[in-house]
Amino acid sequence: MSEIKIVNLRKQFGDFVAVEDSSFTVNDGQFLALLGPSGCGKTTTLRMIAGLELPTSGKIYLDSEDVTFNRASARDIAFVFQLFALYPHMNVRKNIGFPLLSQRVPETEIRARVEETAKLLRIDHILDRSVSGLAGGDRQRVALGRAIIRRPKCFLMDEPLGTLDAEFREVMVHELRELHNRIHATTVYVTHDQHEAMAMADKIAVMNHGVIEQFGTPQEIYNRPASMYVADFIGSPPMNFMRFHSGLERGTRSVLLDGIEVPVPEVAEDVPPGELALGVRPEHIRFSDTSRLRGAVYGSEYLGTNQIVAVETASGIVKARVSADRSFRLGETVGLEFNPAKLAVFDCASGRAIASTYAEARHG
Amino acid sequence: MSSVNTTAHSVVEPTPTAKRIAGAIVILYALVTMVPLAWIFLTSIKSPPDSISYPPKIVFTPTLEGYCNLFTTRTRQTPDYIQSLPRPTGTCDEITRGRNMVIAGRSNYWPRFGNSLLIAFGSTFLAVSLGTLAAYGFSRFRVPLADDLLFFILSTRMMPPIAVAIPIYLMYRQFGLSDTALGMILLYTAVNVSLAVWLLKGFIDEIPREYEEAAMIDGYTRLQAFRKVVLPQATTGIAATAIFCLIFAWNEYAFAVLLTSGSAQTAPPFIPTIIGEGGQDWPAVAAGTTIFLVPILVFTIVLRKQLLRGITFGAVRK
Ligand SMILES: Nc1ncnc2c1ncn2[C@@H]1O[C@H](COP(=O)(O)OP(=O)(O)OP(=O)(O)O)[C@@H](O)[C@H]1O
Ligand SMILES: [Mg+2]
Numbered sequence: 001m002s003e004i005k006i007v008n009l010r011k012q013f014g015d016f017v018a019v020e021d022s023s024f025t026v027n028d029g030q031f032l033a034l035l036g037p038s039g040c041g042k043t044t045t046l047r048m049i050a051g052l053e054l055p056t057s058g059k060i061y062l063d064s065e066d067v068t069f070n071r072a073s074a075r076d077i078a079f080v081f082q083l084f085a086l087y088p089h090m091n092v093r094k095n096i097g098f099p100l101l102s103q104r105v106p107e108t109e110i111r112a113r114v115e116e117t118a119k120l121l122r123i124d125h126i127l128d129r130s131v132s133g134l135a136g137g138d139r140q141r142v143a144l145g146r147a148i149i150r151r152p153k154c155f156l157m158d159e160p161l162g163t164l165d166a167e168f169r170e171v172m173v174h175e176l177r178e179l180h181n182r183i184h185a186t187t188v189y190v191t192h193d194q195h196e197a198m199a200m201a202d203k204i205a206v207m208n209h210g211v212i213e214q215f216g217t218p219q220e221i222y223n224r225p226a227s228m229y230v231a232d233f234i235g236s237p238p239m240n241f242m243r244f245h246s247g248l249e250r251g252t253r254s255v256l257l258d259g260i261e262v263p264v265p266e267v268a269e270d271v272p273p274g275e276l277a278l279g280v281r282p283e284h285i286r287f288s289d290t291s292r293l294r295g296a297v298y299g300s301e302y303l304g305t306n307q308i309v310a311v312e313t314a315s316g317i318v319k320a321r322v323s324a325d326r327s328f329r330l331g332e333t334v335g336l337e338f339n340p341a342k343l344a345v346f347d348c349a350s351g352r353a354i355a356s357t358y359a360e361a362r363h364g
Numbered sequence: 365m366s367s368v369n370t371t372a373h374s375v376v377e378p379t380p381t382a383k384r385i386a387g388a389i390v391i392l393y394a395l396v397t398m399v400p401l402a403w404i405f406l407t408s409i410k411s412p413p414d415s416i417s418y419p420p421k422i423v424f425t426p427t428l429e430g431y432c433n434l435f436t437t438r439t440r441q442t443p444d445y446i447q448s449l450p451r452p453t454g455t456c457d458e459i460t461r462g463r464n465m466v467i468a469g470r471s472n473y474w475p476r477f478g479n480s481l482l483i484a485f486g487s488t489f490l491a492v493s494l495g496t497l498a499a500y501g502f503s504r505f506r507v508p509l510a511d512d513l514l515f516f517i518l519s520t521r522m523m524p525p526i527a528v529a530i531p532i533y534l535m536y537r538q539f540g541l542s543d544t545a546l547g548m549i550l551l552y553t554a555v556n557v558s559l560a561v562w563l564l565k566g567f568i569d570e571i572p573r574e575y576e577e578a579a580m581i582d583g584y585t586r587l588q589a590f591r592k593v594v595l596p597q598a599t600t601g602i603a604a605t606a607i608f609c610l611i612f613a614w615n616e617y618a619f620a621v622l623l624t625s626g627s628a629q630t631a632p633p634f635i636p637t638i639i640g641e642g643g644q645d646w647p648a649v650a651a652g653t654t655i656f657l658v659p660i661l662v663f664t665i666v667l668r669k670q671l672l673r674g675i676t677f678g679a680v681r682k
Contacts, residue, residue, distance in 0.1 A: 052577050072580045079581045085574035089596040102583035150582070 002063040002153040002186055003028045004049060009058035011044050011210075018044045020210040021058070026154075026203070029184040031177075033197035036207030037233070042190040045207075046156050049188060051075050062153055073102075078147035080157040084139050086131040086146075092118075093127040096145040103150070117149045120179075136164045140172060144179070154186035161196060173199050194234050198222070206230045225344065228351040231279050237308060239279045242315035243348065247273035255345060258314040260292045263340040268355040275348040278315075282308060284339040285320035291335030297328045311336060401657070407650035415646040430647025432456035433640060434473050434655075438465040440641075473652060476634040481659065482545055483630055484613040487552035491609045492602060494553070495560025496568075500590060502561070503568040504576075514565070517558045525555050526618045533622055543628045551619060556609040563608065567601025568594065603670035607663065614660055631656050 004026040011019040019041040026032045034042045047053040049060055051072035060068045067075050078099075086095050096117055097110045105113075118124040121141040126134065131142060140160060147155055160176075161169045177200045180187060191197055197204050198218045205215045206229075214226040225231035231239040244257050248271040254263045255278060262278065295313035307324045310317055311334060318336065328334070345354045378386070407415050409426040438460055446466065452458040460467050502510055532551065533542075541547030571594060579589035595602075621633045635652040638645050664671065 050577075050581055052581070072577070073583045073585060075581075077581065079578065081574045081578060083572070083574060085572065085578040087575060087578075087593055087596075098579070099582035102579075102588070146578075146582070 003061075004154055004186060004188065005059075005061040005064070006045075006049070007059040007061070009045065009048060009060065010056045011041070011048060011053065012056045017210050019048070019055075022205075022207075022210075022212045024205055024212065024215050026186055026188060028186055031180050031187045031189065031200060031202045033201035033204045034188060034190045034207060035192070035194060035197040035204050035233075037192055040207045041210040042192075042207055043158055046079075046158055046188060046190050050077055050079050050156050052079075076150075076153045078150060078152040078155050080143050080147050080155065080160045082159045082162050084143040084160075086134075086139060086142055088132055090131070091127070092123065092129050092131055092134070092142050095131055095142055096127075096149055099146060099150045113149055114145075117145045120148075120182075121145050137168050137172065140164065141175075144176075148179075148183065148185070152185075154188070157187065157189045159190055159192070161191075161193075169196070176200060194236075198234075206233060208233075223342070224353070225279070226353050228277065228279070228346045228348070228353075231344070231346070231353075235281060237282055237319045237321075239281050239344075240285075240316075240318045241277040241279055241346070242313070242318065243275060243277045244315065245273070246276055247271055248276070248345070248354065257293065262293065262338060262343075264343045264345060265341060265356040267345065268357060271347065271354055276354075277346045277348050279344040279346055279353075280318070280338050281342065282319045282321035284342040285318065285322070286337045286339075287320070287322060287326075288335045288337040291337045293336045294333055295336060297330055297332045297334060299330065300328055404650045404653050408647055408654045410647050410650075412640060412645060412647055415650070427459065427647075428455055429459050430645075430651040432459050433645050433648040434638065434651040435471055436460070436467045437469050437471050438463075439468045440465050471638075472629075472634060473631075473638075476629050476631045477655070479545060479548075479624075479628055480614060480631040480656070483548040483552065483628075484610055486545070486549040487556060487613045488606055488609040490549065490553040491556035491560045492564075492606050494557050495564050495605065496595075496598065496602060498557075498561045499564035499568050500594065502565050504573065514562070517561050520555075520558045529619065529622055532619070536623055543624050543626050545628045548620070548624060548628060548630070551623070552609075552613040552616065556612060559612075560605050560609060563605045564598070564601055567598055567605075571597050600670045603667045607667060607671060610663060611660060 006025070007023050009019060009022045010017070022045060024032075034045060036042050044053060048055045051067070051070060051074075055068065058068070059066060062075060062077070087098065090098065093114055097114045100110045100113060114127070115124060118127055121144055123138060123141045123145065126138060131139065134142065143160065147157075161172050164172060173196055176189075180200070189197075189200065201218060203216065204218055204221050206213045206221060208229050214221055214230045216224075216226075221230060222234055225234065225239065228241065231241075242257055244255065246256060248255070248267050248269075250267060250270050252267040253265075254261045255276070256262075257278060264278070293313065295311035295318065298310040298312045298317060300310065301308040302324060305324060306321050309320050309322055309328055311320060313336065320336070345356070346352065347354060408430045409428070410421070410424055411427050411429055414421050414424045415430075432455070436456060441464065443464055446461050446464060449461075449466070452461055457467060501507060502514060507513065536542045536547055539547075541550070575593045575597070576586070576589040579593045580586060584592065615632065616630075617632045620630045624630060624633065631652070635649055635656065638648045638652060640648065
């Protein structure tokens, strides 16, 4: 297995920049999720790693070998396409064995390896079926089989669960991660679904408009989003932003929200006056009658174990995730209290998170 | 889609009445188009006098005279000479002698038929092969001026090919291609390749690129991916295209008359030249036409499955 290193990778289609100067490294055996909304350049990035698309500039290294301009067939990688691309004129067995055929592996060995792979994926009972009649999950497994049989340097997957229904997706998420734990293949997995990324990945790269906004572990991405975009994209409901106008000094430990002092992790840089936003995750909000930060209940959404309560404050609507025991009346006035250690401050103009001790600690 | 309740019917399934009406229309249409063919076949088994009698005969004694006359050349002899000959060796011998003639040799029908086979299948093979490669190129690569090129290719079909007959005639004479099988193959290929490119591009566009990309990632070159993954999935389109090309090349008359007269002559210009005693030998002409229909019929029947899916241009394909 091996390491994938991307340096300043850029792709333009005419004047349109699909991927902008991306750099990241996927360590040997690591599972990276490329996460972002539709059209942000995930597929393009993946196709460049695969060799299906040539970058406009930048370098791609596989195991420290420069493969930027190598042909796809010379890169020793496997690709799982969103619609699986199972060859309709071949049965399951032929589909899985097809990559070996190109390497002139003897027939008996192909047979043995196909059967071994099928057993691993629990599809040995459908080997002689035509692929056109298969259910979504089985198609998925056949596509995976075709990818892993060659024992390639790494796996690239483009939204492989995108066409499955929600229930089955959950099953496949576990299967995929389990498979990864067993074979430890370096994997780049493209998805627009944050739950898939969170559940499977060792590292997540959040992309937006061709730019990688943040690269980190799921915990880092969730707890310390590097930008308002990431904070808003991850989590459901996403992070609340309470806007205020102010400047900050290094060492400050609180911000003024509509005249009310709210403690925050120690600010680690000087910020000139401007539009700022206090970011707070719904689960880091408590209702407290003594708090000076008050608002009126605007609506609530019951989720079983807990509920999401929307509160209208002077700084905008804030959604809190609280226990489901208590019921609220619409318009009822409540006090809000935040967990100070978990707060983040953003610069609204650039969207960037302002450095704080928490951020330093997590990153350092 | 059957249902236990016989009065209910699904929205997509036509009602039994609609089906019956549609069936009747199809049968009626088939009958109308089959009448001339049936008439040709009937004429081919009539005697020459029956074939031109008026009113036309529906009931007659069938004879193989037309086929005998098609395959042979005959000379007239005196009844005494014919009496002096040994016993006839076959049906045709006997029929011919009945008309006071003896068989002098073989006619040119089979050689002309052979030319038709060679030229039609040869040009179809070339047109479809070139068309498949060109269509694949247009479909998958960024070809500079692709749209203009495609329009240019199509524009060769915008006038009847015979409009360029004179220049081609002169050109062929210059290059020594007149009355050669190669010349006719090249000509029919040139006419058909534009049709082939356009039809096949449509079919290949419908094959997702992911298939080839998957094959290329799995270690195959583009050409191998084309052969192992694209071609097998394009068979429907290739079959449909081949039929169209073959029908054109097989039936083509005008160029064949103009450019072939001897060794490379095809069957269409030959058949009308079959002359009997005292005028056109209609049963022989009809016999020649009947046999001429067989290869296309066989080809179509063999490829009928692919055709049915191909000619509807994706409507029936999944
Ligand atoms: N061959 C191409 N020519 C021109 N533009 C392209 C081409 N391929 C992709 N693009 C554009 O590049 C942008 C990024 O595309 P890409 O397919 O990488 O997005 P994605 O993140 O995979 O989105 P999705 O979730 O919809 O698959 C899109 O706006 C797309 O229109
Ligand atoms: Mg995509």
